Amino acid sequence: MTLIEAIGLAWEGLVLNKLRSFLTTLGVIIGVAAVILMIAISAGAEAAIADQINALGADLIIITPTRGIPGRPPTLVYDDVLALAQSVKGIKGVAAEQIVADQLIKWGNVSFTAPTLGTTPDFPLVREAPLGVGRFFTQADLDRKSKVVVLGSKVAQDLFGDVSPVDQEIVLGTTRLTVLGVMAPKGKVADTDYDDRVYIPLTVLYQRFLTNPMMNNRLRTVFVQATSRETLDSALGQIKSILAQRHGVTLGNPDFIVQTQEDIIKTQQATTETFRTLLAWVAAVSLLVGGIGIMNIMLVSVTERTREIGVRVSIGARPQDVRRQFLLEALMLSLFGGLVGVLAGIGGAWLFDETGAMRTVLIPWSLGLAFAASAVVGIFFGYFPATKAANLDPIEALRHE
Amino acid sequence: MDPIIRVEQLVKIYDTGEVPLRALDGVSLDIARGEFVAIMGHSGSGKSTLMNVLGALDRPTEGCYLLEGEDVGEMEVEELADLRNRRIGFIFQSFNLLPRLTALQNVMLPIRYRVENRISAEAREDACIAALESVGLGERAHHRPNQLSGGQQQRVAIARALVNHPSLLLADEPTGNLDSKSSEEIMGILESLNRQGVTIVMVTHESDIANHAGRIIHMKDGKIFSDGHNGKKRKEIAV
Numbered sequence: 001m002t003l004i005e006a007i008g009l010a011w012e013g014l015v016l017n018k019l020r021s022f023l024t025t026l027g028v029i030i031g032v033a034a035v036i037l038m039i040a041i042s043a044g045a046e047a048a049i050a051d052q053i054n055a056l057g058a059d060l061i062i063i064t065p066t067r068g069i070p071g072r073p074p075t076l077v078y079d080d081v082l083a084l085a086q087s088v089k090g091i092k093g094v095a096a097e098q099i100v101a102d103q104l105i106k107w108g109n110v111s112f113t114a115p116t117l118g119t120t121p122d123f124p125l126v127r128e129a130p131l132g133v134g135r136f137f138t139q140a141d142l143d144r145k146s147k148v149v150v151l152g153s154k155v156a157q158d159l160f161g162d163v164s165p166v167d168q169e170i171v172l173g174t175t176r177l178t179v180l181g182v183m184a185p186k187g188k189v190a191d192t193d194y195d196d197r198v199y200i201p202l203t204v205l206y207q208r209f210l211t212n213p214m215m216n217n218r219l220r221t222v223f224v225q226a227t228s229r230e231t232l233d234s235a236l237g238q239i240k241s242i243l244a245q246r247h248g249v250t251l252g253n254p255d256f257i258v259q260t261q262e263d264i265i266k267t268q269q270a271t272t273e274t275f276r277t278l279l280a281w282v283a284a285v286s287l288l289v290g291g292i293g294i295m296n297i298m299l300v301s302v303t304e305r306t307r308e309i310g311v312r313v314s315i316g317a318r319p320q321d322v323r324r325q326f327l328l329e330a331l332m333l334s335l336f337g338g339l340v341g342v343l344a345g346i347g348g349a350w351l352f353d354e355t356g357a358m359r360t361v362l363i364p365w366s367l368g369l370a371f372a373a374s375a376v377v378g379i380f381f382g383y384f385p386a387t388k389a390a391n392l393d394p395i396e397a398l399r400h401e
Numbered sequence: 402m403d404p405i406i407r408v409e410q411l412v413k414i415y416d417t418g419e420v421p422l423r424a425l426d427g428v429s430l431d432i433a434r435g436e437f438v439a440i441m442g443h444s445g446s447g448k449s450t451l452m453n454v455l456g457a458l459d460r461p462t463e464g465c466y467l468l469e470g471e472d473v474g475e476m477e478v479e480e481l482a483d484l485r486n487r488r489i490g491f492i493f494q495s496f497n498l499l500p501r502l503t504a505l506q507n508v509m510l511p512i513r514y515r516v517e518n519r520i521s522a523e524a525r526e527d528a529c530i531a532a533l534e535s536v537g538l539g540e541r542a543h544h545r546p547n548q549l550s551g552g553q554q555q556r557v558a559i560a561r562a563l564v565n566h567p568s569l570l571l572a573d574e575p576t577g578n579l580d581s582k583s584s585e586e587i588m589g590i591l592e593s594l595n596r597q598g599v600t601i602v603m604v605t606h607e608s609d610i611a612n613h614a615g616r617i618i619h620m621k622d623g624k625i626f627s628d629g630h631n632g633k634k635r636k637e638i639a640v
């Protein structure tokens with residue numbers, strides 16, 4: 001019997017029990033889909049991290065306040081930024097960032113709300129967000145509390161269209177501001193859309209937008225860009241000791257956290273790692289369950305068709321012919337499951353990406369791997385029932401009802 | 402010339418119950434090429450057991466079976482399969498057609514399992530149609546077993562047994578499930594096959610069926626009780 005005939009024979013067997021065949025392969029379908037999703041999610045996470053490193057630079061240091069010492073207010077303030085910028089060696093710059101609620105922005109009769117960020121002159125350098133046109137505000141602008149603004153590229157486009165924005169006057173909230181420049185398009189990094197924001201001097205933010213005295217001079221985040229990998233550690237040390245000294249705390253019990261971009265990426269990696277491990281288990285368990293399902297259904301099939309096997313043997317089928325028939329049937333079951341699973345995996349990865357649940361990148365070889373896994377499952381779990389069929393005693397098989 | 406079948410001191414013991422059951426208890430027998438032999442005997446006398454051994458479906462506990470001079474007891478599994486495939490045709494009381502396959506597909510099975518002398522798909526179909534025509538069922542090639550009468554099913558089974566041109570045809574109560582008219586048709590086919598040189602060994606309970614054979618063997622308690630030429634048959638030929 002040729003292979004093609006044998007495949008035809010196996011196919012006949014499966015079509016005879018369509019629903020049963022489909023239900024049997026559910027485990028394989030889920031397992032294969034999980035393998036593909038797992039790899040797509042890993043690749044997605046890696047791509048996201050790579051993007052973030054590209055966008056922010058690997059030598060970025062992030063300073064955030066902790067809850068601080070009881071009895072004293074949390075203390076990461078604008079003056080800290082000035083001090084760091086002055087004293088720390090081996091850094092490109094220091095950028096403070098403080099965000100306020102979205103503000104209504106108006107020019108002529110165009111108006112909409114936009115996220116508003118107060119920051120310092122080093123922002124374009126530290127966050128690697130270059131200017132498109134015009135200029136960014138300077139330390140002098142901050143000192144003088146100049147009423148100026150730099151627009152994200154999308155805000156500028158929405159507000160001015162084809163008109164040149166530089167030197168135009170806009171109203172942000174209740175404050176008239178002169179447009180100094182427009183940032184070059186940068187897109188989204190992590191969850192932040194750099195293009196859909198407006199940037200104002202930090203001091204103006206405190207004066208006009210964050211008037212609660214409790215919040216005055218208060219900072220949520222300070223970014224420091226080291227000049228290189230080599231200076232990163234020394235910069236970290238300097239920052240910690242300067243801040244500790246200024247805040248009157250010890251390094252053992254600080255009221256601030258100094259992290260590198262790398263630290264943050266590591267935590268993110270740990271999260272995706274957990275999810276990936278979970279999916280790996282889902283894949284393994286589903287494939288196992290799917291395999292056992294196939295073995296079970298094949299054993300049922302062998303029992304149901306005992307007499308058929310007897311007839312085939314009585315007219316000259318060799319044990320290997322019988323084994324091949326049932327092995328092929330198991331293989332086709334699992335490959336069918338594999339095929340549906342691959343489609344489900346592709347669909348699932350697309351859905352994750354589309355709904356924003358998780359970034360996924362489909363890796364072509366993962367489809368092949370998952371499909372191959374289904375084949376291995378079919379052969380592995382089909383082998384025992386097929387061997388059982390091949391070893392049936394012909395007389396007993398023929399007598400079977 | 403060698404007999405086509407030679408068995409010596411065949412013993413088949415079933416280890417069921419307290420006493421081992423000797424289904425065959427020292428059967429020795431020669432069957433010459435071209436003979437038509439009927440085996441008779443009471444139920445349980447060991448006829449089917451003997452047929453299964455002769456058909457290489459079962460191995461005896463003791464004794465020797467030579468088919469065309471070759472020791473079947475020494476054969477590997479693959480050789481036995483080839484034996485059943487090309488050299489022996491087996492017909493059962495219950496037809497044993499595969500219900501999902503058409504008559505043609507059933508007849509084609511032995512060709513599909515043939516290892517040597519494989520032939521093209523077209524030649525196969527021709528061979529199967531020819532086999533079906535030789536039993537008068539050329540027009541029923543695409544019917545499934547449940548669309549055929551018992552007699553027709555048995556004829557499909559005969560076509561299947563013959564399609565690889567075996568020299569030996571074994572039939573275990575081939576007419577056991579058939580009415581007398583169908584039985585006569587089947588016997589007519591077997592007789593004509595025998596005239597073409599196919600050796601036939603057939604088990605039956607009915608003496609008028611057995612009378613189609615040239616030699617009748619009676620079995621009792623796993624032994625051959627009597628073995629002789631069928632006088633009636635000779636007379637027929639003489640007439």
Ligand SMILES: Nc1ncnc2c1ncn2[C@@H]1O[C@H](COP(=O)(O)OP(=O)(O)OP(=O)(O)O)[C@@H](O)[C@H]1O
Nearest residue numbers: 415417422424442443444445446447448449450451
């Ligand atoms: N697999 C088996 N296990 C145990 N005993 C068996 C087995 N097969 C046959 N026998 C016994 O062997 C004896 C011979 O059986 P066999 O089938 O050869 O009889 P038979 O002559 O063909 O009878 P019948 O005319 O009813 O078909 C019987 O007593 C039967 O019960």
Ligand SMILES: [Mg+2]
Nearest residue numbers: 448449450573
């Ligand atoms: Mg019997």
